[in-house]
Amino acid sequence: MKLLLTAFEPFGGETVNAAWEAVNLLPDRLGALEIIKRTVPTEFDRSIACVTAAVEAVCPDAVLCVGQAGGRAALTPERIAVNLRDARIPDNGGFQPQDEPVVPGGPAAYFSTLPVKAMAQAIQAAGLPGEVSNTAGLYVCNNLMYGLLHFLAGTRRNIPGGFLHVPLTDAQAAAREKPTPGLPLKDIARGLTAAISAIFP
Numbered sequence: 772m773k774l775l776l777t778a779f780e781p782f783g784g785e786t787v788n789a790a791w792e793a794v795n796l797l798p799d800r801l802g803a804l805e806i807i808k809r810t811v812p813t814e815f816d817r818s819i820a821c822v823t824a825a826v827e828a829v830c831p832d833a834v835l836c837v838g839q840a841g842g843r844a845a846l847t848p849e850r851i852a853v854n855l856r857d858a859r860i861p862d863n864g865g866f867q868p869q870d871e872p873v874v875p876g877g878p879a880a881y882f883s884t885l886p887v888k889a890m891a892q893a894i895q896a897a898g899l900p901g902e903v904s905n906t907a908g909l910y911v912c913n914n915l916m917y918g919l920l921h922f923l924a925g926t927r928r929n930i931p932g933g934f935l936h937v938p939l940t941d942a943q944a945a946a947r948e949k950p951t952p953g954l955p956l957k958d959i960a961r962g963l964t965a966a967i968s969a970i971f972p
């Protein structure tokens with residue numbers, strides 16, 4: 772079995788992205804599962820093109836995209852992606868869409884086709900904070916989750932896919948002006964491993 776595991780490049784003026792740092796710590800194999808990792812540009816259109824091309828190239832059995840959510844204290848599998856882009860800051864290409872759809876004419880939303888509750892429970896069982904989130908925001912992460920699920924729905928190949936947000940690393944959190952939750956990087960990686968084990972039980 773193969774998992775396509777993606778994470779975003781740093782964005783918003785930061786030099787690291789907790790999602791990519793954590794994905795990078797994971798091995799390329801977990802038992803029988805092969806993990807194929809890809810870095811994704813933090814740009815609205817390019818992120819979707821990058822991940823859908825990787826799905827075509829890799830033919831994975833599931834796709835999990837990971838992003839950083841500064842301010843969150845838990846690892847959060849996302850339940851839903853909405854067909855809306857409304858950016859508070861420009862993406863890494865300088866694009867800042869306001870109140871526009873991800874896919875004009877597309878459905879209002881897609882639900883994750885990953886087992887989000889089992890993933891959250893597995894993270895908790897590993898002794899880490901994990902909970903299902905009901906919003907992936909309106910920035911590049913929600914956009915990628917929507918674009919991926921729209922693409923997968925059109926392939927009729929039944930590949931489950933979804934998104935998970937991680938908190939900042941404790942080092943990133945310590946550098947923020949306001950008190951912000953953070954987790955040790957190795958705990959974020961351990962939580963991701965637990966979530967993956969729930970996708971391939």
Ligand code: PCA
Nearest residue numbers: 779813838839910911912
């Ligand atoms: N987090 C941002 C985009 C890239 C990332 O890692 C988000 O939550 O939309």
